[in-house]
Amino acid sequence: AQTVTQSQPEMSVQEAETVTLSCTYDTSESDYYLFWYKQPPSRQMILVIRQEAYKQQNATENRFSVNFQKAAKSFSLKISDSQLGDAAMYFCAYTSGSEKLVFGKGTKLTVNP
Amino acid sequence: EPEVTQTPSHQVTQMGQEVILRCVPISNHLYFYWYRQILGQKVEFLVSFYNNEISEKSEIFDDQFSVERPDGSNFTLKIRSTKLEDSAMYFCASSEGIGLKVQQYFGPGTRLTVT
Numbered sequence: 001a002q003t004v005t006q007s008q009p010e011m012s013v014q015e016a017e018t019v020t021l022s023c024t025y026d027t028s029e030s031d032y033y034l035f036w037y038k039q040p041p042s043r044q045m046i047l048v049i050r051q052e053a054y055k056q057q058n059a060t061e062n063r064f065s066v067n068f069q070k071a072a073k074s075f076s077l078k079i080s081d082s083q084l085g086d087a088a089m090y091f092c093a094y095t096s097g098s099e100k101l102v103f104g105k106g107t108k109l110t111v112n113p
Numbered sequence: 114e115p116e117v118t119q120t121p122s123h124q125v126t127q128m129g130q131e132v133i134l135r136c137v138p139i140s141n142h143l144y145f146y147w148y149r150q151i152l153g154q155k156v157e158f159l160v161s162f163y164n165n166e167i168s169e170k171s172e173i174f175d176d177q178f179s180v181e182r183p184d185g186s187n188f189t190l191k192i193r194s195t196k197l198e199d200s201a202m203y204f205c206a207s208s209e210g211i212g213l214k215v216q217q218y219f220g221p222g223t224r225l226t227v228t
Contacts, residue, residue, distance in 0.1 A: 092158075105154065106156075
């Protein structure tokens with residue numbers, strides 16, 4: 001069974017600094033997608049960034065980038081130049097093409113001014 | 114930008130009562146989902162729904178759960194006889210299609226408290 005593990009329940013970062021959130025996963029599939037979702041307090045979960053397993057190049061979306069290590073089954077999220085609006089729960093998720101997403105427990109990110 | 118909406122934001126009910134959680138998916142989406150997150154636990158898939166039928170469900174989605182699209186806009190999750198362990202955040206999601214590249218769009222969730 002596929003599993004996703006986020007080992008950091010909480011993280012904090014100073015405004016303008018860089019923070020990395022960790023995610024590991026377990027799967028026997030060869031093709032899959034990995035996602036990072038952001039959930040601000042009392043708001044929708046929104047997609048931050050996604051990575052296809054077949055692509056070697058790490059995905060980047062503005063200040064958000066991933067470090068995808070397929071052999072190690074690791075998928076970390078780096079947030080550069082952190083802003084107060086980045087404070088949220090961050091969920092790592094996986095899909096191998098079935099209709100369901102498999103999520104981790106989430107990491108609560110606090111951004112300190 | 115279109116959003117998935119959910120009502121109510123918080124529902125308190127007594128054990129054994131029936132609850133209906135409501136969702137309005139994005140209007141041109143065809144696939145609908147329910148997930149739940151028990152406090153401190155992972156977000157877990159419950160069920161997916163397409164063309165007025167359940168297309169996939171997890172082992173959590175037992176006979177006490179049902180889903181329905183009663184009209185062209187709403188998507189509901191019914192829990193027939195709530196248990197204490199049903200207390201959780203319930204998220205609705207929708208997508209245009211299925212497959213690796215398809216993005217699921219989530220609602221803000223309904224917090225269900227069973228007392």
